[in-house]
Amino acid sequence: MxxxxxxxxxxxxxxxxxxxFRVTPEFNRxxxxxLEDPHPRYLSASGGRAxxxxxxxxxxSNCTRSPGFSLPSGMAAIHAREVTEFLHPAGVNTLLRxxxxxxxxxxxxxxxxxxxxxxIEDEDGTVIMRxxxxxxxxxxxx
Amino acid sequence: MAITAHEAQEGAELEGTIKVVxxxxxxxxxxxxxxxxxxDEAFARQCGxxxxxxxxxxxxxxxxxxxLDVFGDAWLVTGRMELAFVRVVQPGDRLxxxxxxxxxxxxxxGVQLTLDVWCENQHGERVTAxxxxxxxx
Numbered sequence: 001m002x003x004x005x006x007x008x009x010x011x012x013x014x015x016x017x018x019x020x021f022r023v024t025p026e027f028n029r030x031x032x033x034x035l036e037d038p039h040p041r042y043l044s045a046s047g048g049r050a051x052x053x054x055x056x057x058x059x060x061s062n063c064t065r066s067p068g069f070s071l072p073s074g075m076a077a078i079h080a081r082e083v084t085e086f087l088h089p090a091g092v093n094t095l096l097r098x099x100x101x102x103x104x105x106x107x108x109x110x111x112x113x114x115x116x117x118x119x120i121e122d123e124d125g126t127v128i129m130r131x132x133x134x135x136x137x138x139x140x141x142x
Numbered sequence: 143m144a145i146t147a148h149e150a151q152e153g154a155e156l157e158g159t160i161k162v163v164x165x166x167x168x169x170x171x172x173x174x175x176x177x178x179x180x181x182d183e184a185f186a187r188q189c190g191x192x193x194x195x196x197x198x199x200x201x202x203x204x205x206x207x208x209x210l211d212v213f214g215d216a217w218l219v220t221g222r223m224e225l226a227f228v229r230v231v232q233p234g235d236r237l238x239x240x241x242x243x244x245x246x247x248x249x250x251x252g253v254q255l256t257l258d259v260w261c262e263n264q265h266g267e268r269v270t271a272x273x274x275x276x277x278x279x
Contacts, residue, residue: 034171035203036161041215051218054210055203059171062199064178076179076189079198079227086206086221138179140190 006070007063007077008137010114016100017068021060023052028092031056042092052090057129061098061118068100074140080113081134090120090128097121103132111136146209147255147278150243158208158239161268165185165233180198188229189216199248201237201261201270208239211274212255223259236264241274 003108005014021027025043031053032038044050063069064077090096097120104115113134120128144156165181172180179186180196186194202225209217231237238261245256260271 027158028242030170034167035200035207036159037203037207038168039207039210051215053203054206054218055171055200058199058202058206059197065174074188074190074192076186078179081224081226082198082202083224084202084222086218089215089218138190140188 004068004070006072007114007135008071008075008112010102011105012102014102016063016066016116018100019060019065019067019098020095023056023090023092024097025050025092027055028056031059050092052092052096053093054086054129057090057096057120058084058131059094061120061129061131062116062132063100063116063135065098066100071137076138077135078138079133080136083132085130086128087130088122088126088128090122095123096128104134143248143269144208147213147216147253147276150212150246150255152243152246154243156208156212156241156243158204158211159203161239163200163231163235163237165194168194168196168200168233171200171203193232196231196233196235198225198231198270201227201239203212204237204239204261205241205270205274207257208241209257209261209274209276212241212257213278216278217276220276220277222276223272223274225270227270229263229267231263231269235269237261237269244273249277250279251264252269252277
């Protein structure tokens with residue numbers, strides 16, 4: 001039986017398991033509170049559907065959310081750089097899926113970087129957001 | 143009320159509201175089924191950090207809120223942001239999202255803006271910085 005690769009060992013072309021979640025109004029509200037951003041569009045736009053807070057989309061599309069994500073004990077992933085494209089609003093109560101793929105890996109100033117592309121889609125396959133995040137690693141005792 | 147994309151001219155300076163980073167807000171933002179460096183002091187120390195640090199994505203969220211003030215809902219379909227997370231953010235820090243319009247280009251009946259964006263801490267240091275682009279009709 002093969003042992004799953006930890007994130008720090010992943011290479012270009014590797015994928016992480018898809019992460020699926022539904023955005024309830026309560027879940028959305030958690031991000032409004034975290035970011036001090038209680039705009040009405042996230043609660044229920046006048047007569048319309050409440051929109052998922054972009055902060056929720058950003059956090060929930062971190063590679064650490066994948067059920068396949070792991071790192072050696074005592075190691076953490078740290079965001080270094082990021083490119084994000086917002087392509088379509090997501091409505092509250094929507095089921096969202098995040099697909100993860102490693103698209104680059106490099107070493108700079110004695111640190112390893114792994115670049116992950118995360119694509120969020122809704123139930124109809126509409127792409128909501130696309131991100132490319134460069135992650136480096138922090139290790140205890142190093 | 144922030145200036146809108148239709149009004150913003152090159153060189154215009156924009157500023158969002160000050161955000162106070164607390165461990166409670168970090169836990170609300172980054173909490174999940176397992177412990178992590180944003181929510182748990184012991185886990186952060188195990189990973190070589192002196193204390194929990196805020197996810198860089200929190201400051202991206204502050205900048206997105208500023209962009210939504212400028213572009214309105216158009217940001218959710220045209221927004222693009224390229225950022226570097228350059229300085230650690232810890233509980234107690236006060237961050238201000240800021241932007242300067244670098245370029246304004248007509249796009250049909252609308253306008254596309256390119257902005258330098260950054261979040262600044264209470265010491266005037268940039269913690270997150272980059273470029274944002276969005277279009278309004």
